[in-house]
Amino acid sequence: xxxxxxxxxxxxxxxxxxxxxxxxxxxxxxxxxxxxxxxxxxxxxxxxxxxxxxxxxxxxxxxxxxxxxxxxxxxxxxxxxxxxxxxxxxxxxxxxxxxxxxxxxxxxxxxxxxxxxxxxxxxxxxxxxxxxxxxxxxxxxxxxxxxxxxxxxxxxxxxxxxxxxxxxxxxxxxxxxxxxxxxxxxxxxxxxxxxxxxxxxxxxxxxxxxxxxxxxxxxxxxxxxxxxxxxxxxxxxxxxxxxxxxxxxxxxxxxxxxxxxxxxxxxxxxxxxxxxxxxxxxxxxxxxxxxxx
Amino acid sequence: xxxxxxxxxxxxxxxxxxxxxxxxxxxxxxxxxxxxxxxxxxxxxxxxxxxxxxxxxxxxxxxxxxxxxxxxxxxxxxxxxxxxxxxxxxxxxxxxxxxxxxxxxxxxxxxxxxxxxxxxxxxxxxxxxxxxxxxxxxxxxxxxxxxxxxxxxxxxxxxxxxxxxxxxxxxxxxxxxxxxxxxxxxxxxxxxxxxxxxxxxxxxxxxxxxxxxxxxxxxxxxxxxxxxxxxxxxxxxxxxxxxxxxxxxxxxxxxxxxxxxxxxxxxxxxxxxxxxxxxxxxxxxxxxxxxxx
Numbered sequence: 005x006x007x008x009x010x011x012x013x014x015x016x017x018x019x020x021x022x023x024x025x026x027x028x029x030x031x032x033x034x035x036x037x038x039x040x041x042x043x044x045x046x047x048x049x050x051x052x053x054x055x056x057x058x059x060x061x062x063x064x065x066x067x068x069x070x071x072x073x074x075x076x077x078x079x080x081x082x083x084x085x086x087x088x089x090x091x092x093x094x095x096x097x098x099x100x101x102x103x104x105x106x107x108x109x110x111x112x113x114x115x116x117x118x119x120x121x122x123x124x125x126x127x128x129x130x131x132x133x134x135x136x137x138x139x140x141x142x143x144x145x146x147x148x149x150x151x152x153x154x155x156x157x158x159x160x161x162x163x164x165x166x167x168x169x170x171x172x173x174x175x176x177x178x179x180x181x182x183x184x185x186x187x188x189x190x191x192x193x194x195x196x197x198x199x200x201x202x203x204x205x206x207x208x209x210x211x212x213x214x215x216x217x218x219x220x221x222x223x224x225x226x227x228x229x230x231x232x233x234x235x236x237x238x239x240x241x242x243x244x245x246x247x248x249x250x251x252x253x254x255x256x257x258x259x260x261x262x263x264x265x266x267x268x269x270x271x272x273x274x275x276x277x278x279x280x281x282x283x284x285x286x287x288x289x290x291x292x293x294x295x296x297x
Numbered sequence: 298x299x300x301x302x303x304x305x306x307x308x309x310x311x312x313x314x315x316x317x318x319x320x321x322x323x324x325x326x327x328x329x330x331x332x333x334x335x336x337x338x339x340x341x342x343x344x345x346x347x348x349x350x351x352x353x354x355x356x357x358x359x360x361x362x363x364x365x366x367x368x369x370x371x372x373x374x375x376x377x378x379x380x381x382x383x384x385x386x387x388x389x390x391x392x393x394x395x396x397x398x399x400x401x402x403x404x405x406x407x408x409x410x411x412x413x414x415x416x417x418x419x420x421x422x423x424x425x426x427x428x429x430x431x432x433x434x435x436x437x438x439x440x441x442x443x444x445x446x447x448x449x450x451x452x453x454x455x456x457x458x459x460x461x462x463x464x465x466x467x468x469x470x471x472x473x474x475x476x477x478x479x480x481x482x483x484x485x486x487x488x489x490x491x492x493x494x495x496x497x498x499x500x501x502x503x504x505x506x507x508x509x510x511x512x513x514x515x516x517x518x519x520x521x522x523x524x525x526x527x528x529x530x531x532x533x534x535x536x537x538x539x540x541x542x543x544x545x546x547x548x549x550x551x552x553x554x555x556x557x558x559x560x561x562x563x564x565x566x567x568x569x570x571x572x573x574x575x576x577x578x579x580x581x582x583x584x585x586x587x588x589x590x
């Protein structure tokens with residue numbers, strides 16, 4: 005199967021599950037739920053849950069039993085976008101081709117929508133019926149570390165501070181490790197934990213996830229520098245407006261493309277040892293290298 | 298032992314544990330950690346973890362084994378204060394007698410400090426060494442539901458919407474149930490889950506927690522209407538400035554005091570069946586009724 009088909013299939017599974025996820029019987033909470041659903045159901049590539057489900061496929065575990073966890077990952081990702089777009093953060097107007105959450109619901113409600121999605125991710129994981137409490141705790145611990153102060157939130161905080169200084173390439177690598185890489189790597193770690201994978205497999209997935217994470221961020225920088233609102237669903241050129249160091253600004257467009265190719269090669273190499281069944285992961289790396297949105 | 302002594306003892310336990318909790322070996326994340334610790338270690342009464350530890354005492358469980366969970370509750374409470382004080386929310390300048398987080402670190406970093414504390418609470422709970430994964434999952438599920446969109450976050454969202462309309466007493470009760478009551482009741486539910494308490498005891502604690510929650514909110518409204526910055530550690534009169542409906546504005550000061558007395562009486566009654574050992578809970582209700590900060 006082509007990687008685009010696999011991604012489409014996983015996206016459909018996740019989208020269908022997400023569509024039924026958030027509902028309230030309390031009329032007084034309706035606006036909050038509308039606000040959460042506005043961003044959660046705005047589309048998006050669903051790359052993180054797709055990585056999780058693809059790794060579970062490889063490890064022989066059925067997607068259906070892990071959709072709560074897949075959606076928890078996407079809830080965390082969506083919350084991070086809502087808060088990242090807030091006026092006191094990047095102050096962005098468009099996301100996934102639609103007005104940002106705070107442009108519709110106001111900054112206060114958007115803050116709460118993010119908080120709600122973040123918290124609800126742990127409701128989903130802690131109440132999973134299909135896996136043991138031990139596995140649930142492992143999944144929660146992995147996701148909370150990757151998303152929290154020593155993960156994505158740490159990277160966002162570094163991003164705030166980076167607006168006031170000129171970053172070195174090393175500092176940018178550190179920032180992106182926290183801001184982007186950890187949340188793209190953790191779906192693979194979570195799949196390994198869920199399936200109690202052998203160490204060698206888990207290590208290969210983990211190294212793959214790290215390179216996929218950097219690859220994703222470098223192509224994100226390239227798209228911000230060269231893409232259009234139509235392609236990306238958000239306004240390009242934001243990094244330059246915010247005077248943010250990126251791979252494109254530090255290494256130039258050609259240099260950043262080379263770096264992306266290197267990360268792609270390393271990702272492909274990392275899963276080569278897993279044999280033919282791991283080929284979709286290699287295809288995914290090449291797909292991300294050439295993505296236009 | 299007098300209730301003030303018990304509260305002081307629990308507060309000390311929690312404060313000591315919190316002081317050592319958040320540290321990073323990543324220099325790039327230092328400001329975020331400073332920002333989280335600024336609010337987490339700003340004092341506060343630690344009522345929610347104290348309730349949790351008092352209930353565990355009653356149920357024969359040692360505080361030392363549950364400090365991670367106690368501090369997780371306080372991390373969630375502190376995050377809720379940081380986000381509540383943000384410019385797009387209540388826009389408050391003082392909290393616990395100090396400048397609010399965003400006044401020191403800026404609104405972006407304060408948003409991340411809140412996100413970091415919220416996420417870290419689930420790291421603490423999922424990695425507890427002293428209790429089984431099954432209990433950990435129960436604690437996470439209880440806290441996430443009480444703090445999330447059908448809990449505190451829902452109440453905060455209702456609070457945002459309430460600024461634009463005149464609430465009835467019923468709507469105010471609903472708002473406060475979500476905004477305040479659930480996070481004051483859940484420490485008791487968590488203790489019952491941790492100790493696998495008998496249904497009658499768990500029910501008595503739950504009803505007690507609900508009334509303590511309303512009692513706390515009503516006295517909060519009264520303090521906002523009549524207290525001073527020195528006593529409260531935050532600027533009084535904010536409810537009137539924001540044109541917020543409160544028990545004081547809807548029932549008058551005398552009416553609100555009567556309502557507080559009723560909630561206190563009901564709380565005292567709820568734990569009467571638990572016998573003499575539950576007297577500290579009755580003393581706590583009376584202490585909260587007469588609190589001046």
